Amino acid sequence: MSISIRSLNKIYPNGNHALNNINMEIPTGMFGLLGPNGAGKSTLMRILVALMEPTSGEVDVFGYNLLKERKQVRGILGYLPQDFRFFAKYKTYEFLDYAARLSGMHNGRKRRQAVDEMLEMVGLFDVRERYASRLSGGMKRRLGIAQALIHNPRLIIVDEPTTGLDPEERIRFRNLLAKISEQNVTIILSTHIVGDISSTCNCMALMNKGEIAFFGSPEEMRREAEGKVWRMKISGDELPLIDKKYPVITTIPSGTGWEIQVVADEIEGYDAEPYPPNLEHAYVYFMEKKLNRWMED
Numbered sequence: 001m002s003i004s005i006r007s008l009n010k011i012y013p014n015g016n017h018a019l020n021n022i023n024m025e026i027p028t029g030m031f032g033l034l035g036p037n038g039a040g041k042s043t044l045m046r047i048l049v050a051l052m053e054p055t056s057g058e059v060d061v062f063g064y065n066l067l068k069e070r071k072q073v074r075g076i077l078g079y080l081p082q083d084f085r086f087f088a089k090y091k092t093y094e095f096l097d098y099a100a101r102l103s104g105m106h107n108g109r110k111r112r113q114a115v116d117e118m119l120e121m122v123g124l125f126d127v128r129e130r131y132a133s134r135l136s137g138g139m140k141r142r143l144g145i146a147q148a149l150i151h152n153p154r155l156i157i158v159d160e161p162t163t164g165l166d167p168e169e170r171i172r173f174r175n176l177l178a179k180i181s182e183q184n185v186t187i188i189l190s191t192h193i194v195g196d197i198s199s200t201c202n203c204m205a206l207m208n209k210g211e212i213a214f215f216g217s218p219e220e221m222r223r224e225a226e227g228k229v230w231r232m233k234i235s236g237d238e239l240p241l242i243d244k245k246y247p248v249i250t251t252i253p254s255g256t257g258w259e260i261q262v263v264a265d266e267i268e269g270y271d272a273e274p275y276p277p278n279l280e281h282a283y284v285y286f287m288e289k290k291l292n293r294w295m296e297d
């Protein structure tokens with residue numbers, strides 16, 4: 001187990017109950033924390049990296065108590081926050097060198113070697129002379145990962161890293177995380193993008209309104225939606241009605257109408273055939289059925 005969370009609560013000074021009695025054992029490997037905006041993911045991440053104190057509860061990180069042994073915990077973890085910023089005056093390699101110095105690498109030769117190796121690993125060696133603020137969105141995220149990894153942490157926590165990236169960069173970033181996790185680094189990845197989790201994580205949790213709504217493997221979550229996904233062929237006029245009644249996942253033009261996929265326990269009044277679920281279907285199923293969220297939106 002890498003992280004053990006017991007009865008964790010966070011109530012902000014304005015009364016927002018952002019985490020509501022979280023209990024969770026996070027295994028080593030790549031762990032995905034999925035949830036809509038406002039679910040409490042960032043709050044949990046900030047507590048795990050010791051940037052914020054919980055209102056109550058206990059957390060152990062690789063055997064260290066987060067509240068009593070903050071320094072030790074900080075020593076073994078790296079963090080890529082959601083709103084990571086670079087200093088405009090630094091070139092890419094200078095920024096990483098600065099991060100390495102901050103983490104206590106004082107031997108210049110060893111540090112330069114570590115920086116070069118890390119730039120190679122994240123695919124930024126060829127742009128090392130470019131100002132960090134001039135890198136593309138995907139490159140910036142990769143530099144963010146590099147600074148989180150430069151002191152060889154056992155655990156890195158990455159908050160919403162693929163938001164705003166184009167599909168190619170998103171895949172590249174996911175592949176980088178998979179490569180890092182093969183090197184015995186545990187990764188906690190927080191995201192509201194289902195594809196980030198399905199392609200990389202062996203274990204995951206679904207968070208909603210400060211609670212853990214599901215914990216297990218992506219495959220187990222996918223299975224929860226078996227028999228709940230339907231494919232229908234409908235006319236153009238029917239779409240608005242169906243859209244009101246059921247969560248529509250995909251809409252593909254077909255002849256003069258549409259071929260759609262919807263998530264529901266059963267379909268009344270329309271011809272529908274069962275369709276094999278993927279993780280996105282399962283996510284919608286959880287949000288709509290189990291958590292009754294769809295109807296509120």
Ligand SMILES: Nc1ncnc2c1ncn2[C@@H]1O[C@H](COP(=O)(O)OP(=O)(O)OP(=O)(O)O)[C@@H](O)[C@H]1O
Pocket residue numbers: 012013014016017018035036037038039040041042043044160192
């Ligand atoms: N500093 C704060 N003061 C008061 N309430 C807060 C604060 N930060 C977050 N919240 C509230 O706590 C809840 C959880 O927010 P949090 O940012 O942890 O969610 P999230 O899942 O990370 O969503 P997002 O992806 O939008 O950041 C939300 O209702 C949010 O409005």
